[in-house]
Amino acid sequence: MAHIIVVGNEKGGAGKSTVSMHVATALARMGHRVGALDLDLRQRTFGRYTENRRAFLQKAGLDLASPFTRDLPEVPAETLQPGENIYDHRLSIAVSALQPESDFILIDCPGSHTRLSQVAHSLADTLVTPLNDSFVDFDLLARTDSAGETILGPSVYSEMVWNARQLRAQAGLSAIDWIVLRNRIGAQRMVNKEKMERAVTKLSKRIGFRTAPGFSERVVFRELFPRGLTLLDLKDVGVKQLNISNVAARQELRDLMKALDLPGVSVNF
Template sequence: MAHIIVVGNEKGGAGKSTVSMHVATALARMGHKVGALDLDLRQKSFGRYAQNRQNYCQKHGLDLPSSSYHELPELDQDTLKPGENPYDQRLSAAVAQLERDSDFILIDCPGSHTRLSQVAHSLADTLITPLNDSFIDFDLLARIDSDGQKILGPSVYSEMVWNARQLRAQAGLKPIDWVVLRNRVGAQQMVNKEKMGRALDNLAKRIGFRVAPGFNERVIFRELFPRGLTLLDLRDIGVKQLNISNLAARQELRDLMKALDLPGVSVDF
């Protein structure tokens, strides 16, 4: 069966689509077959990213390694049994279709609480949660005291992940490997950065996730989106000399892929 990677949290602007595109493309470049879904049926940032890539390759005659992006299939409402949720059935049908020819299925979730997101989390073998290095984002995981030191209890997103874990346990599936990414971490050793690090390490032990480095804030990510490109594609489109920022960003992606420790993946870029 395909290994399912879910990228999610319940807050927009954390870098989910950027992470999704780079992880999916990195796996494709390493020779793995990757199916991809975007469950944000309104904004579809990841879906637009994938479509931009296809359009750019067609325009310039390129054949860049890519994931196979799919829309959720439409269902005939008359085929649903009493009590069946149409979103559950659409996601189930999409995953079943992708599993036939995929080593990995990557699912990008919306930055809000939806039924589709709930179901996707219960399917996750690996869950990636990008998190801006801010206590505003941290509040999705846990409530914390005014000093940023003491964790008062889990918050809404952690509770959703806990419910997903319970569903997997009841179904006899292996536990979710939950990885929280610290995105947009400042380069300087600031007090807030240190407090965030301590709080995440403390919470990780309590509710069971791993902390991994994500991406710093870089202009290159915003520039790549309209063309559907990733850091790994730059040399293929004629960029002969990567600048220091681009090299550092590639290293961040390399570190991320190693930290995910996905089955059968040997990071070689």
């Protein structure tokens, strides 16, 4: 069975699609077969990223390892069983089709609460939640007091993950390995940054997730999207000398892949 990685967070702008593309492409470049689904049926940022990659590689005459994506199939309403949700059925068909040809299936979820996202979380062997280094984003995981020091209780997204965990337990499946990435962390040591670090550490022990390093805010990520490239592709498209920022970003990706600790993956880039 393919190992399913779900990248989810119910807030837009946290870097889910950038993380999804880099994780999926890194796995593909390390020799793994990677199938991918974009469940944001409206914006399709991850889907467009992969389409940009195919178009650029074809135009440039390059053959670089890449994830292969599938769209959710359309399902005639008359084929549904009584009480069956159409989105559940579409996702089930898509995942089943990817299973035989994939070592990993990566599912990129929308930045909002949808039925598709909810079901996808219950399928996750590994759940990756990018989180901007801000208490605005942290509020999705937990409520805090006005000082940002005391955790008052879990919030909407944490409760959804808890429900997904319960569904997997009832089905006799392995527990979700939940990893929260602190994305776009500033280089300077600031009071808010220190408060966030303490809050995330406290919450990780309380509701059961691991933390991993994410990506800093870098211009290169915005520049790569139109061509569908990742940090690992730069030398293959003619960049002879990586600048300091690009070298640091590659190291962040390497650290992230090691922290995910995916089965059968030896990080070698």
